Structures are given as C-alpha cells and as structure tokens.
Amino acid sequence: MKAEFTVTGGSTLRCRSWRQEALLRLLENVLAVGEDPDNLVVYAALGKAARDWPSHDAIVHALKTMTEDYTLIIQSGKPIGLLKTHEKAPLVIMANCNMVGQWAKAEIFYELEKKGLICWGGLTAGDWQYIGSQGVIQGTYEIFNQIAARYFNHDLTGRFILTAGLGGMGGSQPLAGFMANAATLVVEVDEERIDKRMKIGYLQQKATDLDQALALIREAQAAKKAISVGLLGNAADVYPELLKRNIIPDIVTDQTAAHDLVYGYVPAGLSKEEILNLRKTDQKTLMAASLASIKKHVTAMVGFQKQGSIVFDNGNLIRTHAYNAGVHNAFDIPIFTEAFLRPLFCRAIGPFRWIALSNDPNDIAIIDNYILTHFSENKTVTNWINLAKKYIPFEGLPARIAWLGHLERTRLALAVNEMVAKGVLKAPIAFTRDHLDAGAMAHPNIMTENLKDGSDAIADWPLINAMVNCSSQADLVAIHSGGGGYSGYMTSAGVTVIADGTEQAKERLQLSMTNDTSLGVMRYADAGYPEALDEVVKKKINYISLV
Numbered sequence: 001m002k003a004e005f006t007v008t009g010g011s012t013l014r015c016r017s018w019r020q021e022a023l024l025r026l027l028e029n030v031l032a033v034g035e036d037p038d039n040l041v042v043y044a045a046l047g048k049a050a051r052d053w054p055s056h057d058a059i060v061h062a063l064k065t066m067t068e069d070y071t072l073i074i075q076s077g078k079p080i081g082l083l084k085t086h087e088k089a090p091l092v093i094m095a096n097c098n099m100v101g102q103w104a105k106a107e108i109f110y111e112l113e114k115k116g117l118i119c120w121g122g123l124t125a126g127d128w129q130y131i132g133s134q135g136v137i138q139g140t141y142e143i144f145n146q147i148a149a150r151y152f153n154h155d156l157t158g159r160f161i162l163t164a165g166l167g168g169m170g171g172s173q174p175l176a177g178f179m180a181n182a183a184t185l186v187v188e189v190d191e192e193r194i195d196k197r198m199k200i201g202y203l204q205q206k207a208t209d210l211d212q213a214l215a216l217i218r219e220a221q222a223a224k225k226a227i228s229v230g231l232l233g234n235a236a237d238v239y240p241e242l243l244k245r246n247i248i249p250d251i252v253t254d255q256t257a258a259h260d261l262v263y264g265y266v267p268a269g270l271s272k273e274e275i276l277n278l279r280k281t282d283q284k285t286l287m288a289a290s291l292a293s294i295k296k297h298v299t300a301m302v303g304f305q306k307q308g309s310i311v312f313d314n315g316n317l318i319r320t321h322a323y324n325a326g327v328h329n330a331f332d333i334p335i336f337t338e339a340f341l342r343p344l345f346c347r348a349i350g351p352f353r354w355i356a357l358s359n360d361p362n363d364i365a366i367i368d369n370y371i372l373t374h375f376s377e378n379k380t381v382t383n384w385i386n387l388a389k390k391y392i393p394f395e396g397l398p399a400r401i402a403w404l405g406h407l408e409r410t411r412l413a414l415a416v417n418e419m420v421a422k423g424v425l426k427a428p429i430a431f432t433r434d435h436l437d438a439g440a441m442a443h444p445n446i447m448t449e450n451l452k453d454g455s456d457a458i459a460d461w462p463l464i465n466a467m468v469n470c471s472s473q474a475d476l477v478a479i480h481s482g483g484g485g486y487s488g489y490m491t492s493a494g495v496t497v498i499a500d501g502t503e504q505a506k507e508r509l510q511l512s513m514t515n516d517t518s519l520g521v522m523r524y525a526d527a528g529y530p531e532a533l534d535e536v537v538k539k540k541i542n543y544i545s546l547v
Contacts, residue, residue: 005032007396009359011427015064018428018500019091019475024063025357026128026430033132033396035168042130043168045263047122051077077119077126088473096121097482120482123435127478127494131353132395135434136172138384139351142403144180146340147251147310156182158224160217162249164235166193170255174228175202179387183220184228185213187235189266194230201393205229210238236268236293239300252304252311258294258318262286267293291325298322298330305333312336315446335449346531348520349405350437358427361398366425367416406517406539413499413509420501428500435492438520440465443490452528459491461523466493468519472511
C-alpha cells in the first residue's frame with residue numbers, strides 16, 4: 001500500500017521551474033482524486049496515471065530534475081528517456097495504448113497489460129488532466145440542457161431521468177440531473193460507490209429496492225422538486241423490470257463501465273466473489289456473461305425508446321457490445337455527441353478546464369468572477385459558473401470547467417496569465433481540456449459517428465491535433481488509443497499549457513489555445529458542417545476550402 005494521496009499547494013517548488021512543478025502537481029492530483037490510486041487507477045477500471053509504481057517514481061524524479069530544454073518521453077505510462085530539445089518544446093510527450101490495427105483487440109490488450117508492456121491512459125487519466133467528477137458533471141449537464149431545450153420547452157422540472165453507474169465518470173450523473181431540476185434515478189451495483197457519492201454531495205438519497213426508489217422519484221415529480229436517488233441493483237435487472245411495469249422515464253441513458261467487459265461492467269447473476277475469480281481464471285467466460293447482461297440492458301433501453309423515452313448512449317460503448325451480443329437494433333439509440341453536442345463542436349465549443357496549482361480555492365473564485373464580468377454575453381457559460389459555485393465541491397486541486405470555444409479559450413488564458421504575473425493569483429494555473437473536443441478525437445461510435453462526409457473512422461485528426469500542439473509550444477501533449485474493451489475503437493489527443501505569468505507562457509498560450517480550436521473548426525468544416533463553415537468566416541480562420 002502506498003501512503004495517503006494528497007495534493008501539493010503553495011509557492012515552494014520541488015522542480016527547477018513552475019512548468020515542471022505544474023505537471024508534477026497534476027500527476028499527484030489525478031491520484032488524489034482517483035478511484036483506485038493504490039493501483040494507479042484514476043477511473044474506468046484501468047485508466048492509469050502511470051504503468052506501475054517504478055514508472056511513476058521515475059516520472060516524478062525526471063520532472064524534479066529536468067531543465068526546460070529537455071523533453072520527457074513516456075510510452076504507455078512508462079518513462080523512456082529525456083531528449084535534449086529547446087525551451088519552447090513540450091516538456092512531456094506521451095503515447096498511451098496505441099496498438100497496430102490488426103492487433104487492436106481487447107484480448108490482446110489484456111495479454112500485453114499482464115506482461116507490463118502497455119497501459120490504458122483513458123482520456124484524461126494517463127496525461128494527468130482529470131479534475132474529478134466536475135468535468136463529467138458539466139458535460140452531462142450540457143446534454144440534459146440540450147435535451148430540455150429540444151424536447152421539454154427548456155425545462156426538466158418534474159421529468160424522470162433513468163441511468164446507471166456511479167463510478168469515476170458515472171458519479172457525475174445524479175448531480176447533473178439535480179442541477180437540471182429533474183428527478184434522477186441511478187442504478188449502481190456497488191453500495192460503496194453510492195455511499196461515496198452521497199458523502200461528497202453528488203447524490204441525495206439511497207434506496208435498496210426498486211419500490212422505495214420509485215416512491216422517492218414519484219414524490220419529487222409530484223412536488224416539482226429536483227431529486228437524485230441511488231438504487232442498489234444491476235441495470236440489467238432493473239431496466240427490464242421497469243419496462244415490464246410500463247414505467248417509462250422521460251430520459252434514459254447509462255454510464256456503467258460497459259467499455260470493459262472484464263474489469264468494468266458487472267454482469268447480473270454473479271456474485272462479487274465469482275466475478276473476481278473469473279477475472280483471474282476465466283476472462284472469456286466473464287466477457288460472455290457481460291455480453292449477455294448488456295444484451296438485456298440495451299434491449300430494455302430500446303424498449304423505452306419505442307415507448308417514447310429520449311434514449312441516448314453516453315459514450316461507454318454499450319451499444320457496440322449489445323450489437324455484438326445480438327441486439328441488432330442497438331444503434332437505433334443515438335450517441336450523445338451526434339444527437340446533442342455536434343453543433344457546439346463545429347464551433348470548437350467544448351470542455352475547457354483550468355486548475356489552481358496553489359491549491360487555494362480563492363484563485364478559482366477570482367477567475368469565476370472574471371468570467372461573470374468579462375464573458376457576460378455568454379449566458380451558457382455564466383449560468384454554469386453560477387451553478388458550479390453553488391453545487392460543485394472541489395476534489396483535489398481546485399478547478400473549474402466551462403464550455404468555451406474558439407478564441408474564448410485564448411482570451412481567458414491570456415487574462416489569467418496576466419493575473420498570475422501581477423500577483424492577483426497565488427500561483428500559476430494549468431489549462432487543459434477533455435480529449436472529447438472538436439478536432440481531438442476520432443471514434444466512430446462516439447465522437448465521429450455519422451459524420452456528413454462519412455469520415456467517421458479516419459484517425460488523422462487527433463494525430464494532427466497532437467502535432468499542432470507540439471508545434472504550438474504546449475507543455476504536455478498526449479496521443480491515446482483504446483476505449484472499447486481497450487481495443488482500437490478510439491484515438492484522441494490531450495494538451496496541457498501552464499500559465500505561469502511569463503512572456504514565454506503568454507506565447508505558448510496564444511499559440512496552443514488558438515491553434516487547438518482552429519483545428520477543431522477546420523475538422524468539421526472539412527466534413528461539410530454549415531456551423532463550422534460559418535465559424536471559419538466569422539472568426540477569419542485560415543481554412544483552405546477546395547469547394
């Protein structure tokens with residue numbers, strides 16, 4: 001067992017400059033807020049911050065001793081070496097879980113992982129960008145708001161949301177539903193996870209049987225009050241039972257760890273002990289049990305859809321596995337990105353994040369107030385900032401997320417860098433974003449499903465994104481693959497830039513923030529989306545059109 005995981009704050013540096021210190025604090029932070037930090041797991045069963053503890057310790061040593069004219073190379077969570085570059089080059093370049101297409105299969109990943117040759121970086125786990133559940137809360141809230149606007153006259157008051165999963169990602173759902181004024185029922189197999197979400201304020205009520213849970217939901221609906229209820233049970237049992245009773249929620253989704261049939265998804269009908277044993281002795285049998293359970297789970301979701309529920313896949317590959325298990329109409333359920341968020345991504349509006357390296361919440365409060373004053377024209381963002389200030393507890397280093405778009409990110413980052421320079425903030429700020437962002441992800445069953453030009457499966461864009469961010473002097477750049485059972489379903493890119501108040505940081509932020517979002521708009525303009533082509537004209541982006 002490792003020692004208790006804590007985050008470092010204050011102005012004392014253990015590294016040779018703030019750039020390296022910032023990345024070290026971000027590594028510490030993802031473990032402090034992680035689901036299983038003793039095993040370096042940040043979220044999603046196997047999303048790891050480093051391959052193993054010797055790798056972690058070597059990364060820490062490198063960050064503490066390297067100078068700014070070197071670049072640390074990391075391969076699937078293992079540090080490989082330091083290369084002499086220059087002070088404008090990234091400090092860290094990493095690639096996680098990238099497998100050659102012919103071998104990009106779950107069973108081969110597990111073999112390589114057991115041999116200690118690879119690890120899955122998730123999205124923001126392996127490159128130290130995870131800020132706790134807040135990031136997913138904001139994205140889930142944005143989805144619910146889009147649904148409210150399209151189907152429920154901008155109001156989810158009295159509406160019933162059914163979902164499942166209270167892990168590192170799914171734990172965001174009850175609070176997002178509550179903030180959207182809905183009555184939200186979340187099914188979870190692990191009672192400890194229910195208790196954890198209640199303890200940190202993300203979940204209001206706990207129920208141990210379905211009737212108790214439904215009574216709480218109905219009472220809240222009748223009173224037009226928001227509520228979140230965690231039900232101890234398995235979604236593969238609960239969803240079909242609700243459909244059998246003809247109880248039809250207004251909105252249905254799922255955020256169990258269905259992407260992983262071995263270490264993530266928990267099939268119905270097996271005890272915890274049986275599952276743990278099968279993970280060690282017979283993974284094929286466990287995968288088959290998970291597929292059988294997912295088949296029941298998604299069949300019920302399709303049934304809700306036929307009865308009028310707004311049903312969507314929340315990005316955990318559950319439809320893909322259901323289809324493979326024989327649910328041939330699984331893809332009648334739309335993916336959340338295509339259904340609700342694509343018009344935003346066309347303008348490079350997505351999940352942008354900043355983290356207070358001081359570990360002082362007041363630094364985030366100062367930036368919150370700056371946004372409320374200087375971004376007052378963006379009602380979506382100011383509404384979120386006010387809600388976040390009221391409802392979102394910080395986990396680890398204080399941080400904030402907001403869906404800012406092209407040039408807005410640059411504008412905020414430069415203003416914050418100036419605040420650091422003037423001493424308004426106690427320490428530098430790290431800027432980053434989710435990998436699920438405009439030009440940063442190719443995933444034909446999530447981000448790029450059903451693109452207008454049919455380019456769903458082309459992975460060039462996130463690779464270009466990473467190279468652009470290297471060229472733009474970002475501090476950390478990552479390329480990740482994996483997703484569907486840790487096989488080759490997805491390729492994505494991550495970026496982190498440190499606002500340390502220097503003129504050099506100003507240049508890094510100006511280039512990285514602007515070029516990152518410019519490429520995002522170009523990606524959708526190239527696919528033929530009118531919103532992106534409009535953004536090209538309005539923001540004078542140098543997109544080369546061949547039409």
